[in-house]
Amino acid sequence: MRVGVLTGGGDCPGLNAVIRAVVRRGVQEFGLEFTGFRDGWRGPLEADTVPLGVEAVRGILPRGGTILGSSRTNPFAEGGSGRGGVDRIKDNLARLGVDALVAIGGEDTLGVAARLHAEGVRVVGVPKTIDNDLGATDYTFGFDTAVNIATEAIDRLHTTAESHHRALIVEVMGRHAGWIALHAGLAGGANVILIPENPFDIDKVCGYVEHRFQTRYAPIVVVAEGASPKDDSLATSSGKTDAFGHVQLGGIGSLLAAEVEKRTGKEARCTVLGHIQRGGTPTAFDRVLATRFGLHAAQAVQDGAFGQMVALRGTDIVRVPLAEATRELKTVPAERYAEAEVFFG
Numbered sequence: 001m002r003v004g005v006l007t008g009g010g011d012c013p014g015l016n017a018v019i020r021a022v023v024r025r026g027v028q029e030f031g032l033e034f035t036g037f038r039d040g041w042r043g044p045l046e047a048d049t050v051p052l053g054v055e056a057v058r059g060i061l062p063r064g065g066t067i068l069g070s071s072r073t074n075p076f077a078e079g080g081s082g083r084g085g086v087d088r089i090k091d092n093l094a095r096l097g098v099d100a101l102v103a104i105g106g107e108d109t110l111g112v113a114a115r116l117h118a119e120g121v122r123v124v125g126v127p128k129t130i131d132n133d134l135g136a137t138d139y140t141f142g143f144d145t146a147v148n149i150a151t152e153a154i155d156r157l158h159t160t161a162e163s164h165h166r167a168l169i170v171e172v173m174g175r176h177a178g179w180i181a182l183h184a185g186l187a188g189g190a191n192v193i194l195i196p197e198n199p200f201d202i203d204k205v206c207g208y209v210e211h212r213f214q215t216r217y218a219p220i221v222v223v224a225e226g227a228s229p230k231d232d233s234l235a236t237s238s239g240k241t242d243a244f245g246h247v248q249l250g251g252i253g254s255l256l257a258a259e260v261e262k263r264t265g266k267e268a269r270c271t272v273l274g275h276i277q278r279g280g281t282p283t284a285f286d287r288v289l290a291t292r293f294g295l296h297a298a299q300a301v302q303d304g305a306f307g308q309m310v311a312l313r314g315t316d317i318v319r320v321p322l323a324e325a326t327r328e329l330k331t332v333p334a335e336r337y338a339e340a341e342v343f344f345g
Contacts, residue, residue, distance in 0.1 A: 002033040003301055004098040005052060007066040008040030008073070008109030012128050013282030014141035014290035015066040018104050020057040021294025022126075027054050030302045035098055040105070041112055042073040045085055047092040061287060064280045075112060086119055093121065100306065102297050104128050106140075107326055110309060114322035117307040124300045125309035125322050126293050130278060133177035135330040136320045137311035141290040146173065146277040147183045153273055154188025154220060161218035167209050167260055167268040171253030173277050174224030177331045180277070185222035186340055192219070193340050194256075196226035197331045205256070206263045208345040213266060221260070223253055292317050 005022060007015050019036075026032035036052035037043025050056075050068065060067055075085035093101075100122040103113040106129035113123045127134045132143035150172050161168040170190070172180045178195025185193035192208045194200045205221065212219035257270040282290065289312065296310040296317045309325040311318055 001099045001301070002035060002097050004035045004037050004044065004049075004093065004096075004101045005068065006037040006040055006043050006101065006103055006105075007068050007070050007128070008103065008105035008112075009070060009128065010106075010130065011065045011070050011278055012130050012142035013064045013145040013278065013280065014286040015068075015070075015104060015128065016057075016060040016063045017141070017282065017287050017290035018126055018128075018294040018297070019052075019067065020060050021291045022102055022298045023052055023057045024054060025295050025298040026301065030298065032298070032301065035096065036068045037101075039069040039071040040073050040109065041075050041089075042071050043068075044089045044092055044098075044101070045073060045075055047096060049096065061291075062281045064278070064282065072108065074108070076115060086116065089116065090119070090121060100124070100301055102126060102301065106131075107134065107329065110134075110322055111326045114307075114326055117322055122306040123322070124297050124306060125325060126297050127309060127311060127325065130180070131174055131177050132179040133329045133331065134325060135328045136309065136325040138314065139289065139312050141282065141286040141293065142278070143179065144285040144289075145280075145283045146180050147187065148283055149277050149280070150180060150184035150222075150273055151187040153271065153276075154184060154190060154222065157220060157271060158189070158218075161220060162216075164267070165213070165218055167213075167219045167221065167257070167264070167266055169221045169223060169253045169257040169260070169268060169270040171223050171225055171270060171272040171274075173273075175226040176329055178224040178227065178337075179330075179332060181222050181224040181227070182332055182336065182340055186343070188220070188222070189343075190220045190222040192221040192344050193337075194221065194223040194227040195332055195337060196224055196228070198334075198337055199228055199230040202229050202231075202256075202259055202263070206260055209260055209266065209268075210264055211345045213264075221256070223256060225252060227252055
């Protein structure tokens, strides 16, 4: 059997660990052959491949990013030629002799995988999202790395905030789910954490900032990129959308810093961590989780368990239907956010 492997969506620490584990187990234990597709779904759409064997995956375990490249190509969208794009993928797979696919990605990549499976393409999914917002798995690799990077940044910002008596706003990733903001904010001792699931009151945020300044410490506010005020007074959308219809976000941190400074009279600055959270070497936790996902994905291919995604449940790796994997996002429950609010101010 020849198996294609692709990585779609935003890059994420741990992608290379998955690729390595899939290939090594597939080749060494099951005698499978592998072909890498470049840049997500663009690869099978345009038959853009790269050789993928054991030698190709040596030494990539600690590397960030993905050796296969990635993109947000959507075969079902106009840019992917819609229905014609699906036929092109099926024709290319047949011409290349690719019998099955391992698709590594988040909600959008796996959503395409689920639809292709319904069209007769044999696909196994591996969950990947830095936001940790896929509901069918307890954790996704890359999340732990992002939280550690954000926590280290918050630790460093505490000292400069206190030295200059400034309020510092730290913007982290999180379009619909505030898991990175919540975990990094708690671990870094932030004074306010703002997440997409809970629209915030600007006056209340400014009250926390002023209260913090009454001590000898300076306030740190952690805000997820998708967070917004209750009155929607801070517009952060550029109006641009990607191939999956997602609006381009960014700017809530800077807007919030300006508003805090205006309302409190205290100097405020914003630090946007952005793609720093995605880059660099994955943590040990993410390397192990990604490796386990890859090993079990290779087993799923060998077992013919197509239309399934590997997932973490507790400490076990299980299989769930791709349709279940993309059914709903895992957002921060109100009770988890309430735990964090104890430390605000």
